Amino acid sequence: MALPGxxxxxxxxxxxxxxxxxxxxxxxxxxxKAAIEAAVPGAxxxxxxxxxxxxxxxxxxxxxxxLDVARFLRxxxxxxxxxxxxxxxxxxxxxxxxxKIKVKRSVKKLVEGIEQEVDEEVEEVRKRIEPGYLExxxxxxxxxxxxxPLVLRMRTTNRTDKVELPSFxxxxxxxxxxxxxxxxxxxxxxxxxxxxxxxLMWEGFKDHPMRKDYVEPDDFEYEPTAHDEVLKRAEAHRQxxxxxxxxxxxV
Amino acid sequence: xxxxxxxxxxxxxxxxxxxxxxxxWGRRSSVWPMNFGLACCAIEMIATTMxxxxxxxxxxxxxxxxxxxxxxxxxxxxxxxxxxxxxxxxYNQMGEPRYVIAMGACAISGGPFKQGYNVLKGIDRxxxxxxxxxxxxxxxxxxxxxxxxxxxxxxxxxxTGPDRPRHLNADAIGEFPVPEPGAHDLxxxxxxGVWPCxxxxx
Numbered sequence: 183m184a185l186p187g188x189x190x191x192x193x194x195x196x197x198x199x200x201x202x203x204x205x206x207x208x209x210x211x212x213x214x215k216a217a218i219e220a221a222v223p224g225a226x227x228x229x230x231x232x233x234x235x236x237x238x239x240x241x242x243x244x245x246x247x248x249l250d251v252a253r254f255l256r257x258x259x260x261x262x263x264x265x266x267x268x269x270x271x272x273x274x275x276x277x278x279x280x281x282k283i284k285v286k287r288s289v290k291k292l293v294e295g296i297e298q299e300v301d302e303e304v305e306e307v308r309k310r311i312e313p314g315y316l317e318x319x320x321x322x323x324x325x326x327x328x329x330x331p332l333v334l335r336m337r338t339t340n341r342t343d344k345v346e347l348p349s350f351x352x353x354x355x356x357x358x359x360x361x362x363x364x365x366x367x368x369x370x371x372x373x374x375x376x377x378x379x380x381x382l383m384w385e386g387f388k389d390h391p392m393r394k395d396y397v398e399p400d401d402f403e404y405e406p407t408a409h410d411e412v413l414k415r416a417e418a419h420r421q422x423x424x425x426x427x428x429x430x431x432x433v
Numbered sequence: 434x435x436x437x438x439x440x441x442x443x444x445x446x447x448x449x450x451x452x453x454x455x456x457x458w459g460r461r462s463s464v465w466p467m468n469f470g471l472a473c474c475a476i477e478m479i480a481t482t483m484x485x486x487x488x489x490x491x492x493x494x495x496x497x498x499x500x501x502x503x504x505x506x507x508x509x510x511x512x513x514x515x516x517x518x519x520x521x522x523x524y525n526q527m528g529e530p531r532y533v534i535a536m537g538a539c540a541i542s543g544g545p546f547k548q549g550y551n552v553l554k555g556i557d558r559x560x561x562x563x564x565x566x567x568x569x570x571x572x573x574x575x576x577x578x579x580x581x582x583x584x585x586x587x588x589x590x591x592x593t594g595p596d597r598p599r600h601l602n603a604d605a606i607g608e609f610p611v612p613e614p615g616a617h618d619l620x621x622x623x624x625x626g627v628w629p630c631x632x633x634x635x
Contacts, residue, residue, distance in 0.1 A: 382551060384515050384614040391550035398550055399618035403630045412548060 211239045214261065214332065221258070222250045230335065240319070240333035248336055249348050255322060255332070256353055263322040263332055266354035269361060271368035272317040275341070275394045280309050314341045316370050320350065320357075338370060341393075349375035367392035453592050460504075460530065461492075461587040464580075467503035468496040469523070472510025474537040474570040481573040491580055500526040505583070507576075508562075511539035511546055512553040514619050521611045524560045529600030529607065532587075534579050535562045538569045545569065558623035560609055 211229055218225050218241075226244035243251055255263045284303050291300045316338045323330030338345045349372035350357045361372045362381040369390040372378055380387065389396055402419040405412055434449065442449050470478060482488045482496065497503040500523045512520055524533070535556055538544030546552040556562065563586060564579040571579075590598045599605040609627065612619040623630075 382515070386614055386616065388616040389550075396550070398548070399622065401554065401618065401622045403623075404554075404633070406631075406633050 209261075209329070211241065211332075214255075215241060217258070217261065218251050218254060221254045222247055225251050227251065238331075238333060240335050242335045242337065245336055245338075245347050248334075249350075249353075252334070252350055252353050255334075262324045262326045263330070265323040265325050265330070266320060266350065266356045267323050267331065268319075268321040269350075269357050269364065270319050271364040271370060271392065272319060273341070273368055273393045274314045274317060276314040277312040278309055279312055280307050282306070283308055315339065316341055316345055316368055318347050318361075318364060318370055345369055346371045346373050348373055349378075351375055366390070369393065456592065457588050457590060461584040463492045463495075464505045464532065464583070464587070465495045465497050465503050466493055466505040466507050467500055467523070467527070468498045469506065470509045471512060471516065471520075472537075472539065474509035474540070477570045477573055478507055478509045478536065478576060481576045486573040486577060488577070488580070491577075491584065493580065500524075501528060503527055504530060505532045505534065507534045507536055508540040508556045509536045511544065512556050513551050514553055515551065515614070517553045517556070517559060517619060518611050518614065520556060521559045521609055525608050525611070530587075530598055532583055533560055533562045534564045534566065534576075534583065536566045536576060536579070537571055538567060541565045541567065553619070558628045559612060560624075561627050 215227050215229055218227050225247050228242040230240045230242050232238050232240065255261050282305050285306045286301055287304050288299045289302045290297055291302075292298075293300065318336045320334040320336075321331040322334065323332075336347050338347060347370055349361055351361060351372070352374065358375070358377070359381060361370075361375055362378060364370050365372060365375075365378055366380040366382055367390055379385070383391070391398075400415070400419055400422070402408075402412065402416040405416040408416045434451070439449055470476075480486060482494060488494055493505070500506075504527070506524055506527065508520065524531070533556075535541045539546060539552070541555050541557070541562075543549070543552050543554040547554055553559075557565070564582050566575050566579045568575055590596070592598075592601055599607070606626070610621075610624060612621060612624075614620075
């Protein structure tokens with residue numbers, strides 16, 4: 183990732199100023215990763231490549247060392263990521279992966295009139311379930327250096343009970359409300375957050391509406407212009423009514 | 434009373450009216466809305482009160498910040514499920530006679546956010562609405578039109594008989610149940626007494 187920058191270059195004439203500027207401040211994501219690993223031993227940072235033309239690669243932090251890494255990114259004089267502009271959540275549901283594996287089997291076959299055991303390669307489809315997780319994505323900018331965004335990711339262990347991630351609120355105050363919103367809508371629990379309450383939904387609400395498996399309440403009794411998914415839900419609602427009442431909620 | 438006779442008497446300098454007419458004229462000429470906006474429709478509502486559209490021509494320029502002093506509630510914008518109990522509670526706190534204008538697509542049906550997890554599918558599920566205005570947002574002219582429609586409705590109310598307004602009917606319900614925020618949705622999800630589920634005819 184090339185981080186365009188605004189480091190001023192004092193020397194040099196107008197002609198090669200641009201090139202020199204680029205040489206000086208071009209910090210790739212690999213360089214940032216190397217800097218992190220030098221400063222935080224055992225950081226466990228991975229680069230996640232973005233194959234699209236934007237090539238906005240990101241760094242995957244491990245939750246155990248994430249706070250140290252984030253503090254380094256903020257306080258390091260060279261990097262100086264002083265602005266956290268955006269925090270968002272991503273829900274990655276459990277994925278079923280079907281793989282074709284070649285398996286050797288001994289098969290009895292008639293070869294030249296005689297029954298023989300012959301090894302044969304057979305393709306077999308095996309299905310396995312890759313467990314899902316919740317992800318929290320941070321966009322960092324450096325106002326001092328004019329760089330950014332640097333994209334950080336953190337992943338929970340699973341989507342059900344181990345959903346804790348460290349909070350960055352004490353490093354960047356702008357994380358406070360956005361982490362509350364993610365807690366509300368995705369159910370990621372930010373440890374160390376000073377005031378982790380629901381932000382948009384009410385206290386006592388049990389679901390996390392932005393998760394992929396969220397089912398909205400069955401209030402499809404009156405859908406005058408239903409189509410597609412809504413039409414299906416409205417039909418299902420009508421079917422669920424006790425007999426004799428279907429007419430009252432015609433769709 | 435015969436309209437022609439009334440005009441004839443008027444030419445002779447005699448004004449004839451009924452208590453009902455006088456009473457309703459007074460009521461419809463001083464409908465004070467509540468100072469209360471929910472979303473972008475509120476911007477159009479504010480524009481309606483300003484000099485260009487001038488809601489004051491209809492005697493409704495006095496926006497009251499307290500529900501106790503207001504006669505009209507303009508639901509101007511999206512009603513979220515989190516806001517709906519407060520809207521019903523404010524309506525309950527208004528003194529009779531009171532009226533409701535549901536302004537804009539969101540207030541009447543949920544509008545573009547209808548299938549959202551946090552948006553109520555129309556405020557008429559909990560409180561009685563007198564005038565619905567479609568539009569996203571409705572222009573100030575539409576709000577004026579709705580206001581004139583409401584004035585016509587007030588004018589046509591007779592003070593006695595079975596269709597008399599609620600404030601003259603001791604048996605009429607004055608308080609509407611405030612929905613409770615539940616684990617998955619508001620409970621109940623609609624007030625069947627106010628909103629019997631409409632039948633769609635195809």
